[in-house]
Amino acid sequence: MTVSSAPGKVYLFGEHAVVYGEPAVPCAIEVRARVGVKRRDDSKLRVHAEDLSLDGFTVEYGGGADERPDVNASESLLMAATQYVDSAIEQVREVTGEEDVGFDVTIESNIPLGAGLGSSAAVVVAAIDAGTRALGTTLEPVELAERAYRTEHEVQDGQASRADTFCSATGGAVRVEGDDCRSIDAPDLPLVIGFDGGAGETGELVSGVRTLREEYEFAADTVEAIGDIVRNGEDALADGDVAELGRLMNFNHGLLSALGVSSRSLETMVWAARDAGADGAKLTGAGGGGCIVALDPTEETETALSFTPGCEDAFRAELAEEGVRRIE
Ligand SMILES: Nc1ncnc2c1ncn2[C@@H]1O[C@H](COP(=O)(O)OP(=O)(O)OP(=O)(O)O)[C@@H](O)[C@H]1O
Ligand SMILES: C[C@@](O)(CCO)CC(=O)[O-]
Ligand SMILES: [Mg+2]
Structure with missing residues (x-):
């Protein structure tokens, strides 16, 4: 099992406007998503998510083009729950060139979903990092952030900034304006x-x-x-x-x-x-x-x-x- 974690974040300033090229300053906070992956000997994905608001669940899918996931939940709930992980694993396949690799993925997270603390970015950053490392590739934080951004961009229908994913990959306070992402000094804020x-x-x-x-x-x-x-x-x-x-x-x-x-x-x-x-x-x-x-x-x-x-x-x-x- 290869395990990585990544932090959530708060925005001091600039969410939404950052999507249109304005600067933003998010700041990573000590709540984390932890993702473990283990390579399978087939090309399927089996995702076990502990802390989703739809109670913990396990889903196994992939392998055939139209194969329906094998899980007892409605399709929309399932989509919401799995699309970021799915797309993160696609990035792992692309980076490593192992197009058919399958994984058992376990997610444990202290970050509430959809609540503005960047759970999606943290899950994606941790999943790409663990997935690539499991296949022998260790990405630099900036490359990891870029790959995670592509995931968010895809899942959010082309509407995402680099802010959440860069912040989660690098930690600390960051400033993001378009594709210019940098770490900045911040005092210890209450x-x-x-x-x-x-x-x-x-x-x-x-x-x-x-x-x-x-x-x-x-x-x-x-x-x-x-x-x-x-x-x-x-x-x-x-x-x-x-x-x-x-x-x-x-x-x-x-x-x-x-x-x-x-x-x-x-x-x-x-x-x-x-x-x-x-x-x-x-x-x-x-x-x-x-x-x-x-x-x-x-x-x-x-x-x-x-x-x-x-x-x-x-x-x-x-x-x-x-x-x-x-x-x-
Ligand atoms: N513990 C988890 N297990 C599996 N998937 C998760 C988990 N946490 C988050 N996700 C994925 O992230 C999605 C939520 O992302 P969304 O961008 O809507 O909210 P957020 O990132 O928490 O908040 P914001 O983007 O406003 O900071 C979930 O629907 C799910 O796909
Ligand atoms: C609303 C938004 O600005 C922040 C979501 O955490 C969207 C994004 O930057 O991708
Ligand atoms: Mg998000």
Whole structure:
């Protein structure tokens, strides 16, 4: 068994706008997806996922062109659950030239699905890393990030940025603008996460913003304004100015909300954090439900969130300095 893990992330600034070439600053956090792979002696894939919200399940498929996966779940659930893994293994086949290789894949993840903490990127990065290593190829983090990006791009119908996958592969705080991806210095930030127990559909949310942007010039301007916030945020990060970072996060949230990717529970959590004295709070990731990220060095925000109806979990997140981790 070859095992790799990769971290999830929060966006300090710039989700959605990054898809249209604006800069973004995501930051890897210590919640991880761990993927183990073992080469099979046929070309099938057998995926065992422990922590999916659709209860753990095992599925075995491949081998024949139209072979239906052998699992007791509806096709749409199955698609949602397996398409990233499938496409990651395709990348492994392409990198190694072993077109017909099959694997037993085991996924264990502490990252809630579809909640804005980058579960898809973490699973894909860990799966490609473990898969290639199992076949004797070790990818550099930048190449790994590129391969993982291609996976997200394909699964999300051509609508993905390099931000999530680069951040998950390299760890730390990163700045992504188009295909320019780099690591940046970040102070130790007092990150608090609130999770509403729900999820948003990344592909649909990205499409929604795309449509608005095409339809209204002011929506296109809103996307550009998010880019301006990110550039200001970079200065605040360099200065270690948490108060300014918070103000800019609040502004960024307002614009995301205007673009239609917030939700009632995300708003409730953002306001609970602000009322508790957080320096700033915003949704993170694609939105529609899932997580907010707040800045607060005190215990107040975490405590307030834990008593907020609609907030299912509140926790402090540590920056993950390490990206992909090679475990066995
Ligand atoms: N533990 C897991 N096991 C198998 N597949 C997973 C697991 N975690 C995530 N995935 C895959 O990732 C998909 C969720 O990705 P999606 O991009 O919608 O959300 P996210 O990455 O968690 O949030 P965001 O992109 O907003 O940060 C799932 O439908 C599934 O295909
Ligand atoms: C919404 C989005 O910006 C972030 C999802 O975590 C999509 C992407 O960058 O691929
Ligand atoms: Mg994702």
